[in-house]
Amino acid sequence: MFSSAEIGSYRSQGYVFAHGLFTTAEIDRLRKTAKADHELDAHAFGRDDGEGGSVRLSLWNHPVDDIYGMFSRNRRIVDRVEQLLEDEPYHYHSKMIMKQAVTGGAWAWHQDYGYWYENGVLAPNLCSVYIAVDPATHENGCLQVIDASHALGRLTHLQVGEQTGADPERVAVIAERLPTVYCEMQPGDALFFHPNLLHRSDQNHSNQDRWALICCYNARQNSPYKEGRHPAYTPLSRVDSGAILAFDGATTSGRRDSFVSNARDRETQTISGR
Numbered sequence: 001m002f003s004s005a006e007i008g009s010y011r012s013q014g015y016v017f018a019h020g021l022f023t024t025a026e027i028d029r030l031r032k033t034a035k036a037d038h039e040l041d042a043h044a045f046g047r048d049d050g051e052g053g054s055v056r057l058s059l060w061n062h063p064v065d066d067i068y069g070m071f072s073r074n075r076r077i078v079d080r081v082e083q084l085l086e087d088e089p090y091h092y093h094s095k096m097i098m099k100q101a102v103t104g105g106a107w108a109w110h111q112d113y114g115y116w117y118e119n120g121v122l123a124p125n126l127c128s129v130y131i132a133v134d135p136a137t138h139e140n141g142c143l144q145v146i147d148a149s150h151a152l153g154r155l156t157h158l159q160v161g162e163q164t165g166a167d168p169e170r171v172a173v174i175a176e177r178l179p180t181v182y183c184e185m186q187p188g189d190a191l192f193f194h195p196n197l198l199h200r201s202d203q204n205h206s207n208q209d210r211w212a213l214i215c216c217y218n219a220r221q222n223s224p225y226k227e228g229r230h231p232a233y234t235p236l237s238r239v240d241s242g243a244i245l246a247f248d249g250a251t252t253s254g255r256r257d258s259f260v261s262n263a264r265d266r267e268t269q270t271i272s273g274r
């Protein structure tokens with residue numbers, strides 16, 4: 001569980017690391033499964049990043065009895081998210097960010113709540129958990145966050161043609177006043193971050209993939225007031241800490257109906273010319 005100092009850090013900075021949250025054996029299992037998973041691949045979609053690259057991801061709404069569910073339903077994550085939300089968390093969605101070596105695309109500065117607000121979510125009481133599947137470094141386009149930017153509240157997100165991101169004029173000023181932090185991580189490390197925290201990442205010009213599983217949770221009392229792309233409150237069946245290695249490799253087919261494959265998903269649209 002998070003200590004009170006770690007919870008304080010999340011409240012003041014908008015994020016908190018849990019280094020080594022998952023062991024090498026656990027994350028190896030996830031990586032091997034994901035990189036050979038035809039269903040995950042078949043449901044992946046991409047968007048141009050406006051810089052000659054493309055972001056690629058696969059996104060699903062409901063966790064099931066598969067290796068991804070053993071992570072997103074794992075008490076090591078969900079119990080911690082409960083501490084941060086101070087409410088019962090439910091699974092809002094998960095996504096595998098498949099930032100591939102050499103050609104992996106960039107993500108524009110944005111706040112997750114910039115999009116989720118549009119889905120009828122009233123309060124920014126959600127939490128995203130970035131789990132490093134591959135090493136994430138400066139070279140392969142690790143996540144960058146603007147320290148304490150969550151305290152600025154939700155910014156306007158603008159569309160430029162087909163692309164969407166936080167208002168670039170405002171982001172430029174914010175980036176001058178608050179430090180940008182490069183979140184370099186090892187496989188198995190996790191970053192818990194607030195939905196109003198500004199974040200982005202660069203293209204991957206290295207020879208090393210930078211895949212990440214991002215699990216997003218909403219608070220039960222913050223269930224959206226209207227139907228949107230992601231579910232309303234649905235009880236989350238937590239699994240014990242040991243469930244990842246104990247998992248017997250059952251079918252992933254239950255997830256199929258839950259994939260969100262809309263290539264025009266606003267959450268993947270970016271602004272060029274950052």
Ligand SMILES: O=C(O)CCC(=O)C(=O)O
Nearest residue numbers: 097107143199200201212
């Ligand atoms: O993985 C990244 O670099 C960014 C992903 C992201 O910002 C998102 O999924 O909202």
